Amino acid sequence: MLETVVKAHDETRQGEAYAPHEESTSPFQKNFYIESYGCAMNFNDSEIVASILQGEGFGATRNVEEADLILLNTCSIREKAEQTVRKRLTEFRKLKKAKPGMLVGVLGCMAERLKDKLLVEEKLVDMVVGPDAYRTLPGLIEEANTGQKAVNVLLSREETYGDISPIRLDSNGVSGYVSIMRGCNNMCTFCVVPFTRGRERSRDAASIVAEARDLFERGFREVTLLGQNVDSYHWMPSDSVPGITEPVTFAQLLASVAEIDPLLRVRFSTSHPKDITDEVLFTMAKYENICNYIHLPLQSGSSRILQLMNRTYTREWYIKKVDRIREILPDCGLSTDIITGFCTETDADHADTLSLMQYAKYDLAYMYFYSERPGTLAARRYQDDIPETLKKQRLAEVVALHRQHTLDSMRKDVGKSFKVLIEGTSKRSSEHLYGRNDQNKVVIFPKGNLQKGQYVHVTVTDCTAGTLIAESATAL
Template identity: 60%
Template sequence: MGSEKVIEEKKQGQALLTEQIDGNSKKLYIESYGCQMNLNDSEIVASILSKEGFNTTHVMEEADLVLVNTCSIREKAEQTVRKRLEKYNAVKKINPTMKVGVLGCMAERLKAKFLEEEKIVDLVVGPDAYRDLPNLLEEVNAGRDAVNVILSKEETYADVSPVRLNSNGVSAFVSITRGCDNMCTFCVVPFTRGRERSRDPKSILEEINELVSKNYKEITLLGQNVDSYLWYGGGLKKDFKNASDIAKATAVDFAQLLDLAATKFPKIRFRFSTSNPQDMSLDVIHTMSKHPNICKYIHLPVQSGSTTVLQRMNRQHTREEYIELIDNIRRILPDCALSQDMIAGFCGETEEEHKDTLSLMEYVKYDFGFMFAYSERPGTPAAKKMPDDVPNDVKKRRLNEIIQLQQQHGLYRMEQFIGKTVEVLIEGSSKKSDAHWKGRNSQNAVVVFPKGTEKVGDFVQVYIENCTSATLIGKKV
């Protein structure tokens, strides 16, 4: 499947470890599930709590505070978190002073369940309430349950410098927006993370500058929907229409932010994720073509190749508009890699609509893909209004057809690199062999090559000799 997902899956549920601060006597154990935004949020939480005397630990049994940063996107993620909570509570019997908290997207939805009915946690904190953690911990220590799941219109954590956790020291993520306004009917994000707001570009550039001073080489600008980034002095994206003329005239959109970052830090490689087809302007693609240090890779979720399914999903574009965007990307950035998100078996999906997805994939031939069978999420518009009526075995078969096709296309795209020389940023040793380096090229493909005198964080030119459907194999030039 996609290279990004593979990296993510490895981090699921890993305990975070940060630099230990002398004098901090309390121990924090924190693990994250779900998207990169969640991993990034855990870094913000660790930063806030380090000022409260907490150092992170990998040993749950010795922790004073155990936090799990949760995801609501698919049912499996929720089931995993439930199992983890059972494990924490078993440990609590050995270490009765340990406190357990749930953070993130499940917090809002299941606060009553966790606290009152099942009494399995002491603390429930939503994605916009992390600054309130010190007060909430006081409540818990006084023997009271503590909850704050209020969604904010302002919170972007712009001034909290995330503690980089479990990082390879080479690539880092910088959040530029929070929340989402695109009410896709299958998605729970607008309800768990609130309305969309953007972060002050000044604070973004300052955070990048800090990462550059620590020798990071690659930065991914992160948001639920980065393309709709819009800074006009603060406030929600949907309120932009009421802004003053001067605020509108001096507003910064995503293409301008990308341009600012790439111009100011020419030696840093930039990526961004996730993009939304209806919000992606041609300005962004032109900015990418102008700067060699912006990676030629766009994650462009489509979810379905059928316009009628896209309408039911409340995606704000048609199949034709998506294809037009793809054509424009190919014209302006001929060497750009593309990846998809695809949902098989959404409410009411017919065989014909499924075939539209396959034919769209044939047209685009994505480099990578993240593919799922539809799983209904409580509280979403689809769950309220549409029956989840595609039988499970049909969903599985359709998903399988999508995956098979993606594997063919992935291999086809990888083969195009054979005989070419690509620039690779070394991220570390190859998983399979200590004698090889692993890194990624501009198109986000994983490249493996024999080690020489290079070190982690170096950019090297690699001649590609061979490939699998997910990895390029070559030698340093």
């Protein structure tokens, strides 16, 4: 089914992907500088923004002092991220005084909530642009150049940017992100995403497969399919594609991307425990190039807290999902998100989280103490009543337990052999390369005559809590 859709889509996109922007007739011939914060979706959005700006004659620069336009792609998930952005905006204001024609803008998740403060009260920026308004950037830049404050934070039920070919910023040339959907419908009480990114909508499958194929043909050897909740991906072909009437599920999309070429590794993130299906798990088992790694956010091991978070599953249900994953994919790597100190969390609730961690033994975890975000359901419904010192104490216990689990997991891999995709030179030694295995674990090995983008065979001889170490690697 997808082959027909992809063919029709490719015929409408010829000449669009990675067009020679330097031939643009735009009057703008300036530099832009962009910083991204938060999740992989934000980094992918910055690549979309880069494509739009290059189409208008703007060239990217790594030197902020050379920039005519500075953009911060922001995150509102945690207070610390917002504090970092404010600090950077204050620094950019000093640069702007030395270069009066410079424009400073905020993109992304902070846009709607803080637009008045950033534009009017604190006068830190010239424009504020929401996640669904990036196509309007050229007009907003023109408006800001006249001295007006430019704003567009309108959310869309349709925008997916599926027809825009991202410019790969800071890419290693091996791994690339491909966004498959935008927004979220889950309404977890602690989360701002439904309010900052809008309702869930899936990008058309044809454009996703075409973008992944283009990456492979340009030398990339790994794609990560991105969405707030990839397992709820659901695309219905339009009437313009004759004979295609069935919706495309995430499992079908995953298979179509895997079938581009056996040398193209496929990863995805993030999965909501309530939505990941056996169909997805069996698809992963069927294709050798779909990596055996799942990010399955837990948030809390307490059913009572999960209910307050509106996670729509219980502790027992989550455990059964972990069991099912390991039944179908015995060697699957598993990672998670954990929040400590959510509203009303007791010692017993915290103990439930620790015991579920003990059961799942995650290979990787992103762990935070609860940070109330204005505008969320939790902020409106519940009192943030756990002292920060207790939140941090519980977080320290979670981190300590997880470190033991990761070390145990790494030690189990000593003596085993893996296929690894080389991603680059190790940060610690120019004589060593690094890559990841199927389970998303980083492996370090001697450089020899090997090159980035190659697949190699390694046998692990040692490890740390975060890295597997091999004494040699053989090209495949």
